[in-house]
Amino acid sequence: MEFLLVQALTGLASAASLFLVASGLSIIFGVTRVVNFAHGSFYMVGAYLAYTLTERLAGPLGFWGGVLLAALLVGVLGALVELLLLRRLARAPELFQLLATFGVTLIVQDLVVAIWGPEDLVGRRAPGLTGAVEILGQFVPAYDLFLIALGPLVLLLLHLLFRRTRFGVLVRAATQDRDMTAALGVDQKWLFTGVFALGSFLAGLGGALQLPRDAVSHLMDMHIIVEAFVVVVIGGLGSVPGAFVAAAIVSLLNAFGILVFPGIAMVSVFLVMALVLVARPHGLFGSPPESQPQPMAVSGAPWRAFDGRERALVAFGVLLAAGLPFLVGDYGLTVASEILIMMLFAASIHLLMSAGGLAPFGHAVFFGLGGYGAALAVKLAGASMPLALVAGPVVAIMAACVFGWFCVRLSGVYFAMLTLAFAQIVWAVAFQWVAVTGGDNGIIGIWPEGFAASASGFYWMALVLCLGGAFALRTIVLSPFGYALRAVRDARQRAESIGIGRFGQQWFAFVIAGGFAGLAGALFAYLKGSVFPANMGVGMSVDGLVMVLLGGVETISGPLVGAMVYKALSVWLLSTTDMSKLILGLLIVLLVAAFPMGIVGWLSSMRERIRHVS
Amino acid sequence: MMTIDRRSIGAWLAATVFAATFAGVPARAADPIRIGEINSYSGIPAFTEPYRKGWQLAVEEINAAGGVLGRPLDVISRDDAGRPADAITAANELVSREKVDLLTGTFFSNIGLAVSDFARQKKILFVAAEPLTDAMIWEQGSRYTFRLRPSNWVQAAILAEEAAKLPAKRWATIAPNYEYGQSAVKVFKQILSEKRPDIEWVSEQWPPQGKIDAGAVAQATLATRPDAILNVTFGPDLVKLVREGNTRGLFRDRQVVSFITGEPEYLDPLKDETPEGWIVTGYPWQSVDTPEHDKFLAAYQARFNDYPRLGSVVGYATIRTIAAIIERAGSLDTEKLIEAGRGVEVETPFGLITFRPADHQSTLGAFVGRTTVKDGRGVMVDFTYRSGADYLPDEATAAKLRRPD
Structure with a gap:
């Protein structure tokens, strides 16, 4: 009994720090609709700054002053990111800001190592709170009790801020209806900057307060960001009390879950999120948005099939690609094959994001399952390569049927996060089911055979399958089904009134997208000779989104160009420098600022303009 | 840079x-x-x-x-x-x-x-x-x-040999939940149980690598009242575990055997919070x-x-x-x-x-010794070098473990 109480207190202490980070994220999303991927970076920078400040400043005042100062500095940093970067993207399509904040994340990851060195830093313990308090014969760290008290206190302060100040009233108004707030003459720009500063401050505070209990390392950002998102979504987007309750639920379940299943900590938050979202599509405290979510407005020219000249251009490009083995060596061909595979993966995401209006955050699960399907067909059934390349997509399609059935009931970020939950659950299975999947050591020895064993043979196979797949996806977008899909995206009620059901269309699109991602994943397994859980990890899903957004979500060929640019850049940078993340991040930020509609989006709008002039 | x-x-x-x-x-x-x-x-x-x-x-x-x-x-x-x-x-x-x-x-x-x-x-x-x-x-x-x-095997064998000399009977394990942690625990358990059939394994904790909820793990381990603990976590996870464990009295009057904690990469960040008397493998560069x-x-x-x-x-x-x-x-x-x-x-x-x-x-091989704090930083003392040759299975056995070429 005493033990259970102490375990509960331990869980609540973890909940408090999670809540600080998640509440900031929730506030930012609620008002600005920015999926702020850099929130984890703010948390990490808060911890690093607090380390430096508390090492310099002396005494108890120095410690607490250092923590607070670190959080304030992070708030300023957040405001700067909003002012200099995100403000430029106000008119960009939704989720484009995700790309910008992702770039910031990459930059920060390399910068902290450059500034603070590669070793983990262990900061001071909080003066006066280093010991433990004996509760019912068990020792509870005094700092934990402080955190447990701090959580509700911050909740109360935020409540007062939102209810009692003009800033808070405006924030709530903007959370509820952004356009109406703007129509009433509220300057949104400064409201957004203020909200961003507040959210970043909370993230920085969360990070700084980890100093006495955690080591400061360059991996902190990735560890917190996904969990914080999960908490925000479970609680309901934009709901601060929701984030509080969700953080408590997640942390308590984890604290007690490990008593029964010690291996569960890896996946418990995602299990909770999946259950909550299936039962309550808008999270615990969220409500359906008052206004219909804005469709992904197509600002450029409407989609159409290629005209004669474009067809000739594409044919020329394909011919050129087919001749590549006569121009470059084996290494160039393996890189080109990888680019082709990523093009197909990006194109499969793009079907959902553009025509479907659904952005998946866990699409890599189908990429990974395609790889595992192929690898297991080889290892367990001794399948030949052609058979394995069929088995992979089949596994992906089967999973997509099941996951899609749950996911497409949701929309917006809730849809995105439910796909992530499924992806993480499957990832955890691949990671832990060592007997079948080999766990994190993966399955190795999946090499192409026959004609594909040579680099050029594999490249030609990848060219046929990936460009064929991308072409099929393009055809689907321009087919009657593609029109129906866009109809339910843009005007759901009107579409349903003429007999086009939303659910069926989106489910089917989800399965198609899963299947093509599975094909890409199976090819990837053969290219690398192996599969690992990382093939379906968060990183791979994010890479996919980045490629689509970089190319331009509003164009059909965008993902292909985005994949080409992103993959070629990352391979080249990784090979030439140790600071590849810093440079890649800077390039992404620059590209985002220069082309807020994506690369292809920019190209086609330029073409339109030239056409107008002439 | x-x-x-x-x-x-x-x-x-x-x-x-x-x-x-x-x-x-x-x-x-x-x-x-x-x-x-x-x-x-x-x-x-x-x-x-x-x-x-x-x-x-x-x-x-x-x-x-x-x-x-x-x-x-x-x-x-x-x-x-x-x-x-x-x-x-x-x-x-x-x-x-x-x-x-x-x-x-x-x-x-x-x-x-x-x-x-x-x-x-x-x-x-x-x-x-x-x-x-x-x-x-x-x-x-x-x-x-x-x-x-x-290899993992050698580290485990060296530590299990030391662990067998301890009077402790009730053992708990804390290891990161991936192949390294899993096989470290498996081999350590196997060797120690062979040497000491009287040993009881009372609890195991498998925190995800890099994301340990150290308070909960420490408390859950504490609840099973082990005499000794095997730790395989390292890096930031180890720091968190040490801090929570020190505060909650997890390591008080208990023996701790710990993989690679004595390597400067992982020992140095702990500074004066380095736990006293852990049996660890590592590299005491100051004193070799x-x-x-x-x-x-x-x-x-x-x-x-x-x-x-x-x-x-x-x-x-x-x-x-x-x-x-x-x-x-x-x-x-x-x-x-x-x-x-x-x-x-x-x-x-x-x-x-x-x-x-x-x-x-x-x-x-590796050095095995005990941890202590000296001038505000963690060091290894009473250490000896153990050659891998003495701990690997003999070559005939190893050849059987190996897949044919």
């Missing part, structure tokens, strides 16, 4: 020019021996930066002494960012474009296994530096792969007192104005191993290199090691 690594761009340009100009020309005496090296430089810099310094030192020493077979060594180094797929891309580049004579490096077990399989596919030698998994040399072993670092190590330490400190971590020793010994293999083979032909690698003897800062013919594992 913040600019593109010019040296590697230079090397890349030089290599391209070289390949373009001299392709097809047979190697002359002064042409460098090209070593392709892959490691997680941006993924786990705390280990790989000292590691890089270690191999740089070895390369400089060898080249200053006239190289190997009269040819200088040229290491072409690539970052894999901690991802197996990127390691394969890098390996492809090194083999297909840079035309390296052999591959080396890697830190994470899954990357080591992936590169080992790649080397097998391409029929090129791979000298694995750091990956700890036993699969590297046994279940997934390959005739193209040699592994330097003492052998002529080989003194020489290495002096050279390292003179060159880098920094003290060596275990990674430095691994990097240094890896290049020394490669040099010894090539010297013995008298050629860069892969088959001759494999033949020469079997049973090759290498001078390392930890003394003379050999690579066992049966499983291609080196006999490099």
